Amino acid sequence: MTVTRAHLECCPSCARHVRTDEGRCPFCGAELPPGFRASPVAPSPAVRLSRAALYALGVGALSLTAAQGCGGVIAGGGEGNDGGEANCCPPYGAPPPFDAGGDGDSAAGDAGADAAGGDGGAKDTGSDVPVFPVLDAADEDTGSDARSDVWISPPYGAPPPEPLPGPREEED
Amino acid sequence: MLQPRAPNRALPIAPVAKPGARRLPLAPETRDVDRRFRPIYAVWEVTLACDLACRHCGSRAGRARPDELTTAEALDLVAQMARLGVKETTLIGGEAYLRPDWLELVRAHREHGIPVSMTSGGRGLTAAMLAEAKEAGLSGVSLSIDGDEATHDRLRGVAGSYRAAMAALRAAKELGLRATFNTQINRLSSPILGDILEAVAPLGVRGWQLQLTVPMGRAAEEPELLVQPHELLELFPRLASLKGRCDALGILFWPGNNVGYFGPHEAVLRGHTLRGHAASCGAGKATLGIEASGAIKGCPSLPTDRWTGGNIRDDSLQAIWERSAPLRYTRDRTVEDLWGYCRSCYYAPECMGGCTWTSTVTLGRPGNNPFCHHRALEMDRRGLRERVVPATPAPGEPFDHGTFQIVVEPAMREARGNP
Numbered sequence: 001m002t003v004t005r006a007h008l009e010c011c012p013s014c015a016r017h018v019r020t021d022e023g024r025c026p027f028c029g030a031e032l033p034p035g036f037r038a039s040p041v042a043p044s045p046a047v048r049l050s051r052a053a054l055y056a057l058g059v060g061a062l063s064l065t066a067a068q069g070c071g072g073v074i075a076g077g078g079e080g081n082d083g084g085e086a087n088c089c090p091p092y093g094a095p096p097p098f099d100a101g102g103d104g105d106s107a108a109g110d111a112g113a114d115a116a117g118g119d120g121g122a123k124d125t126g127s128d129v130p131v132f133p134v135l136d137a138a139d140e141d142t143g144s145d146a147r148s149d150v151w152i153s154p155p156y157g158a159p160p161p162e163p164l165p166g167p168r169e170e171e172d
Numbered sequence: 173m174l175q176p177r178a179p180n181r182a183l184p185i186a187p188v189a190k191p192g193a194r195r196l197p198l199a200p201e202t203r204d205v206d207r208r209f210r211p212i213y214a215v216w217e218v219t220l221a222c223d224l225a226c227r228h229c230g231s232r233a234g235r236a237r238p239d240e241l242t243t244a245e246a247l248d249l250v251a252q253m254a255r256l257g258v259k260e261t262t263l264i265g266g267e268a269y270l271r272p273d274w275l276e277l278v279r280a281h282r283e284h285g286i287p288v289s290m291t292s293g294g295r296g297l298t299a300a301m302l303a304e305a306k307e308a309g310l311s312g313v314s315l316s317i318d319g320d321e322a323t324h325d326r327l328r329g330v331a332g333s334y335r336a337a338m339a340a341l342r343a344a345k346e347l348g349l350r351a352t353f354n355t356q357i358n359r360l361s362s363p364i365l366g367d368i369l370e371a372v373a374p375l376g377v378r379g380w381q382l383q384l385t386v387p388m389g390r391a392a393e394e395p396e397l398l399v400q401p402h403e404l405l406e407l408f409p410r411l412a413s414l415k416g417r418c419d420a421l422g423i424l425f426w427p428g429n430n431v432g433y434f435g436p437h438e439a440v441l442r443g444h445t446l447r448g449h450a451a452s453c454g455a456g457k458a459t460l461g462i463e464a465s466g467a468i469k470g471c472p473s474l475p476t477d478r479w480t481g482g483n484i485r486d487d488s489l490q491a492i493w494e495r496s497a498p499l500r501y502t503r504d505r506t507v508e509d510l511w512g513y514c515r516s517c518y519y520a521p522e523c524m525g526g527c528t529w530t531s532t533v534t535l536g537r538p539g540n541n542p543f544c545h546h547r548a549l550e551m552d553r554r555g556l557r558e559r560v561v562p563a564t565p566a567p568g569e570p571f572d573h574g575t576f577q578i579v580v581e582p583a584m585r586e587a588r589g590n591p
Binding site for chain 1 (some may be wrong): 210212257434436442443518
């Protein structure tokens with residue numbers, strides 16, 4: 001069996017995640033608006049990122065989708081995030097609860113430090129740390145679980161991500 | 173609701189772990205898919221020695237393993253982690269600070285450019301120790317806070333452990349370490365999660381990680397502690413509300429890998445992720461678990477016997493990561509490897525049964541996870557609910573588990589106040 005990775009967006013009616021090839025929400029029955037199928041897919045980073053960088057990217061994407069009404073679908077959510085039943089997207093511009101940019105660095109900076117992969121093999125960045133690419137989209141429709149998951153599921157006791165490290169003097 | 177009572181355990185209550193498995197088979201070749209995945213985040217049990225006696229401890233920590241890595245071996249492992257591309261490590265135990273050379277390991281991480289934090293129960297973690305650790309390069313510490321004082325001390329098995337943990341959290345903050353806390357969700361702590369947050373928030377913490385207590389190790393012997401699958405219907409709206417409260421307090425709400433999946437609050441709880449929702453288990457794909465004996469797993473929580481890919485004394489970290497069957501598991505499986513409810517779930521391609529650890533220690537194998545909000549909602553829609561009951565006992569060794577059976581029964585909606 002070949003399983004195509006679903007692209008999921010929030011139903012504007014019930015906030016459940018729904019495949020974007022659905023015409024109606026399978027959970028609440030609401031007809032999904034025309035823009036639903038055109039919802040932008042969150043891009044997978046082309047490089048390996050730390051948890052902090054992934055978090056920063058996620059928060060950035062969150063702000064973007066909130067500004068767009070959750071991918072052009074959700075317009076609600078209100079000013080405050082009260083955890084309400086249908087609050088698909090936290091409010092636009094909600095800052096990360098801690099400075100994911102850490103010591104003056106940024107996700108982009110961290111990504112840049114790692115950005116050497118992407119063409120199918122390890123590359124030497126000049127440091128001792130090899131950089132490996134994540135899967136590209138063509139690798140995803142294999143039916144296996146081997147995909148470029150950008151969600152690092154926190155094991156038990158794992159604290160939230162470290163702030164991004166400052167520039168490494170000894171590298172590059 | 174269970175009532176907390178005074179702890180009544182004597183230390184140590186742990187058996188001595190059997191030596192780690194050695195010379196495990198590796199595949200002869202590395203495949204492309206094995207090269208594509210590299211560990212981003214490592215969680216390292218540096219010793220199994222512990223000064224607490226937690227009722228939910230999956231590793232039955234207490235006594236050090238008989239074959240823990242030497243300092244030289246551990247330092248070499250740090251170098252191998254750096255070469256493999258590990259970007260962050262969290263030291264755990266037991267209690268990491270009970271390993272005499274733990275600060276050397278912290279320094280080694282710093283020298284290799286790997287940010288390192290620790291997760292601790294905090295009973296013996298003094299301000300002086302934290303100051304030394306910060307000097308060595310420790311960037312953050314997460315303290316386990318599992319209730320109010322009575323509840324926490326009952327769960328941790330030692331009177332005074334709550335005050336010690338709170339003192340350690342306070343000291344960490346005062347030293348400028350990034351201070352966070354983590355909480356087990358079980359039938360003792362669940363009703364008071366909001367109280368826990370309000371008690372800890374004034375200390376200036378930056379994040380809160382929550383995990384469901386699962387039946388592994390000692391928790392397998394106390395099934396009455398477990399939140400039942402149908403009770404997730406009540407829990408998740410409260411978690412969403414707590415997320416809102418954390419936002420207001422400036423605390424990062426960080427649901428763990430077994431808090432899920434894909435219910436109506438998913439976008440609230442995991443809005444910080446790039447896709448805005450959970451993905452499948454990251455064991456062996458992005459996460460790396462290390463036991464003090466040098467055993468390598470895809471996730472630190474996974475049971476030792478089934479999920480150890482190899483030992484660092486026998487093979488390199490890279491070889492184990494790339495060529496051991498247990499670490500390849502999540503890279504190779506398909507939806508057809510799922511079973512039970514998860515096999516035909518709407519979210520199966522994305523979720524793949526959620527947390528491998530939770531499924532394995534509950535039902536004996538991965539791929540069917542009853543601790544799922546979406547599943548509970550679907551059951552409820554059909555007028556049903558699921559409950560897990562013990563079937564076979566855990567043998568009593570570190571990282572062991574028994575098995576549970578799922579009982580599907582009519583939902584008792586009146587008891588929950590639903591129409």
